[in-house]
Amino acid sequence: MPDRAALVTGASSGIGYAIARMLGEEGYGLTLAARRPEKLEAAAAELRDAGYELEAVPGNMTDEADVQRVAAAHRERWGRLDVLVNNAGVGIGAAVPDIVTKRVDMQLDVNLRAVILLYRETAELLRAAGAEHRNALVVNMSSISGKAGQPWLSVYSATKAAVIGWTQAMNKELNGDGVKSVALCPGFVDTPMTEFVREHVPQDEMIRPEDISEAVRFLLRTSPYCVVPEIVFQRPGEAL
Numbered sequence: 722m723p724d725r726a727a728l729v730t731g732a733s734s735g736i737g738y739a740i741a742r743m744l745g746e747e748g749y750g751l752t753l754a755a756r757r758p759e760k761l762e763a764a765a766a767e768l769r770d771a772g773y774e775l776e777a778v779p780g781n782m783t784d785e786a787d788v789q790r791v792a793a794a795h796r797e798r799w800g801r802l803d804v805l806v807n808n809a810g811v812g813i814g815a816a817v818p819d820i821v822t823k824r825v826d827m828q829l830d831v832n833l834r835a836v837i838l839l840y841r842e843t844a845e846l847l848r849a850a851g852a853e854h855r856n857a858l859v860v861n862m863s864s865i866s867g868k869a870g871q872p873w874l875s876v877y878s879a880t881k882a883a884v885i886g887w888t889q890a891m892n893k894e895l896n897g898d899g900v901k902s903v904a905l906c907p908g909f910v911d912t913p914m915t916e917f918v919r920e921h922v923p924q925d926e927m928i929r930p931e932d933i934s935e936a937v938r939f940l941l942r943t944s945p946y947c948v949v950p951e952i953v954f955q956r957p958g959e960a961l
């Protein structure tokens with residue numbers, strides 16, 4: 722049984738999968754969560770084949786009961802939580818006159834509400850890990866568009882800016898308990914989410930999912946009293 726455990730949402734592809742793989746390499750017991758069960762199971766099978774111990778829990782992060790179920794399944798399997806990765810996210814572009822309420826709600830629910838709810842559901846476990854080693858870590862996936870709002874991606878940008886504000890608040894609220902939070906703010910990363918932009922930005926000129934997972938590996942190694950509240954990943958010339 723691993724002596725540390727991590728829960729990663731949106732772990733079935735892209736950035737979440739890369740972070741989960743890195744955490745497996747680092748010896749963490751893993752709970753992988755994502756929406757579509759078949760895709761999640763395929764990702765889980767690859768990581769099991771690599772020798773990592775894990776639980777795969779499908780769940781829709783727009784559904785409060787699913788968020789609670791994912792947290793409960795993690796607790797049941799591992800009984801502790803050292804690293805929480807709030808990575809599940811969705812971006813739906815629209816010019817302002819074309820904004821559809823249902824899509825606003827979906828982006829708010831997955832990108833922001835689920836993050837808030839998962840903190841609530843796991844705060845006790847995070848605090849217990851913080852009391853043990855003062856290095857419990859929560860990684861919140863924001864975006865460079867959370868630092869500087871983008872046209873057409875306005876709703877997405879607003880949800881990601883809110884994630885930064887939430888992360889700042891959580892550091893003020895939980896650092897004293899040994900729980901550190903970080904907002905990661907990448908530009909275009911080469912994942913299924915950016916397929917729509919490949920015509921304009923070649924895949925090999927995008928940030929790699931492994932660039933993000935290596936940053937998280939670095940965060941695992943920081944000393945207990947070092948808090949890194951935010952990391953921005955830019956592409957060359959992509960100034961804020």
Ligand SMILES: NC(=O)c1ccc[n+]([C@@H]2O[C@H](COP(=O)([O-])OP(=O)(O)OC[C@H]3O[C@@H](n4cnc5c(N)ncnc54)[C@H](OP(=O)(O)O)[C@@H]3O)[C@@H](O)[C@H]2O)c1
Pocket residue numbers: 730731732733734735736737754755756757758760761780781782783808809810811812831862863864865906907908909910911912913914915
């Ligand atoms: N790629 C970029 O350029 C970029 C840049 C900045 C920030 N980000 C952020 O990074 C995070 C990961 O994105 P990615 O690029 O790795 O995209 P991705 O490959 O499309 O992965 C998204 C993950 O989130 C899950 N997910 C989406 N909606 C969900 C829901 N309602 N309930 C549960 N899980 C859900 C997906 O599962 P299903 O496939 O089953 O839905 C998938 O596992 C997101 O928060 C995104 O906003 C991405």
